[in-house]
Amino acid sequence: MIHLAHGNLLTAKADALVNTVNTMGAMGKGIALQFKKAFPENYAAYVKACKAGEVQVGRMFVTESTRLDGPRFLINFPTKKHWRFPSSMAFIEQGLAALVQEVRARGIRSIAIPPLGCGLGGLPWAEVKARIEDAFADLPDVDVYLYAPAGAPDAATMPNRTSRPKLTHARAAFLGAVDHYQKLVFIDDPSLLEVQKIAYFLQEVGEPMKLKYQKWTYGPYADNLRHVLAELDGHYLTGWGDGANKPGQKIVILQETLPQVEGVLEQAPETKARFDRVAALVEGFESPYGMELLGTAHWVIKHELPPGEEPTVRSVAPRVQDWTQRKANLFSEDDIGVALEHLKEHGLAGTPSA
Template identity: 45%
Template sequence: MIEITEGNLLEAPVGALVNTVNTVGVMGKGIALQFKQAYPQMFRVYQQACKAGEVQLGKMQVFDLGGLAGGPRWIINFPTKAHWRTASRLVDIETGLQDLIATVKQLNIQAIALPPLGCGHGGLNWSQVRPLIESAFDTLPDVRVLLFGPGPAPTPETMPNRTDKPKMTIGQAALIGLMDRYLKGLLDPFISLLEIHKLLYFLQAAGQPLRLQYEAREFGPYAKNLRQVLIRMESHYTQGYGDGNDAPAKNIELLPGAVEEAEAFLQEDATTRQRMERVTDLIEGYEDPYGLELLSSVHWVMAHDPEARLSATVAAQGVQAWNTRKRRTLKTEPLGKVWQRLTDKGWIADREF
């Protein structure tokens, strides 16, 4: 019996949960990241199985949780794509469903929850995938199937996270400290993901060796590898990154105790604290997504174009040539003021970041 439902799949009252995975050992976004954080031991076993070549398209990888504390007994990793970078294929969903049905029979599973296999990051159409799932489970009419269609992720605070709390690092402490200083000037307890990217961009530009790999994106400098830091910090020091989706407007908050721990960690690190003060001084009066996009975009152009370091006009033209959106929203006058601010405060870059 199939029931179409919505909500948090990981809280489904069933004996088996189906997770969608690739065959290279990465659970970086979406439902897979939720499973990784909720069941870290399962992830380690899955990762080792991938290294051994045991996770293959069309074959289920099963992890036995033991059914303790009334939770599910089984996690069934369903490979929906070979590599996390590639798209899912309907043929792999079809062959995988055959093996899933065989697995359900073998383990005598009476109730199971499935996500929209291969949809979302996989790129498949739910209108094509749903009939395949329904047809496959027609052969098991006595099994209760909770089928979760495409939809928004659960709120971050409802996502279970059983990963070990990471040790505090200089980079994490600096991020927490900058977030705290930034939030003190706002009425909102949240800071957007876009703003976090920009704060750390300037901290790195100030000389902090964060090893963040910034590149030019729609809203200004963006570091793809920052997501790994935010995943580690989620539910331990910060909350809001959730399933790893990189929506710029995603709100992230500091958890109780994080600021105190970060301050204690940085107490003897005068150099990092001085760099943080320099960033705080620069962004004063620009504490919103628009303001930080202005500052970081002009700085980026100055860092990559020697002529822009000497001319506000050249810098403004460089920002407006970035993309259509910037040309429409970032006007010449405020860009010129930001150029002057960066110049007066000694942020003219003599190298690329």
């Protein structure tokens, strides 16, 4: 029997939970990332199976859980071959036939199924739902809890059973800087856009963050920061959740981890000095607007002015406004001048005005 369900699939009281995967061994976004954090043993087995070529479209990769408080089976359902590509309805149909076979063979009495191939996969929910209902029509005694697309559950409610990662000097500086910024903002939590710029400036003042920044819509952007956030999420911060990577999503440092963060910084004076420098830099610019402006102006000065040219409003403002039409509409010459002077005062752009 089909039951339309709501909430967090990972906490469903069912014999089996279905996870949507690709055949490449990546669980980087969406419900797959939630499964990766909630069931690390399943993820490790899945990666090994992908390397061996055992995870294929039209076949289920099933692992059994020994946890007393969770599902018996975790069923990895390939909805696409490569994580970059969209899902195919043919893959869903082939997979559903294999899924029903697994349910019969393993005596599964209840199963929770996400919106297969929808969301990141791009398939229409109404068509997928109809195919799931058809596939289970001959199994009326099996309770099928079917979850419609509804966005990710709150990040703080997502199970995370991964091991706590090592707190390196760079990570401590990053966490400390975001927390400092969080306290400056006060009335709201920092957005991913702002967190990106905090990490950018930490790297610019010399902290080896190993981030690959490039020119992007909202200023300097490092796609590989997502890996740092995914590893820290649930241990030192919350908000990354299913890895949606949206500029406005909120990132919050877990306050109980701060003594450890502060302890690491106290043992690393060079990193602590860089942290202090960024903490001072962001004051007065604590908003998405302010941080985008500051990051964009700095990028222009470093990457777009002729070598050796002293940055001025006359040279920087047109380049900031030429970045995109959005920035031209958003950032006035006066505001760019304020950001430029602030960067100079903090040793990140030429010589301060007299």
